[in-house]
Amino acid sequence: MEEVKEHPYAMQCDAAKPLIVDTFKFTYDLDFLNPQADELTTPPLAMPRLPHEVIFAIGGWSGGTSKGCMETYDTRFNAEDPAGQRAYHGTAVLGFKIFSIGGSDGVEDFNTCRVFDAVKKKWNEIAPMHCRRCYVSVSELIGMIYAIGGYDGHNRLNTAKRYNPKTNQWSIIPPMNMQRSDASACTLNGRIYATGGFNGQECLDSAEFYDPINNA
Secondary structure, eight states, X not given: OHHHHHOHHHHTOTTHHHHHHHHHHHHHHHHTOOTTSOOOOOOGXXXXXXXXXXXXXXXXXXXXXXEEEEEESSTTXXXXXXXXXXXXXXXXXXXXXXXXXXXXXXXXXXXXXXXXXXXXXXXXXXXXXXXXXXXXXXXXXXXXXXXXXXXXXXXXXXXXXXXXXXXXXXXXXXXXXXXXXXXXXXEETTEXXXXXXXXXXXXXXXXXXXXXXXXX
């Protein structure tokens, strides 16, 4: 407080003086707030400068090539994946971590998986899947990540895997009834639904679900 009050930038800027006065008043009230008093109202000056919710756009395809960049709606944030470019992957969020599953760089399809820690702003490798999955459908349910269907570079897949972040291991779950890549996946009432997609010959209008309690 003493450094800012006496700093030349503050002393010579008339626009800054009201802000400094308001800041001193707020910090003084905060320090001497009576525990029995009403709650202290936080002025706009002291509100958090970053939003509570952040939307991430990771990788993708643009200009004839896959991208490894990450963007958010907050333009002050940028954290490119050092592992390189990745498109047509699936993503899931657990806490403050964003998981990037499978995908392709336009030449090679991946079985590798990456995780981005939004607090530490760091990328790390996690256990790879047992097979390559591009155009994979991904969803999260009860702390587990599910990778459903996709394309291994040769065939559309009906197989599915479940990732346990506590053990860093993938395990096999029963396959879907149909081969699906590019399907939409979501969770509802404790089940995972795979909707639509492409089987290699035609676009699908069917849907199916997986119940982890019954493992079917």
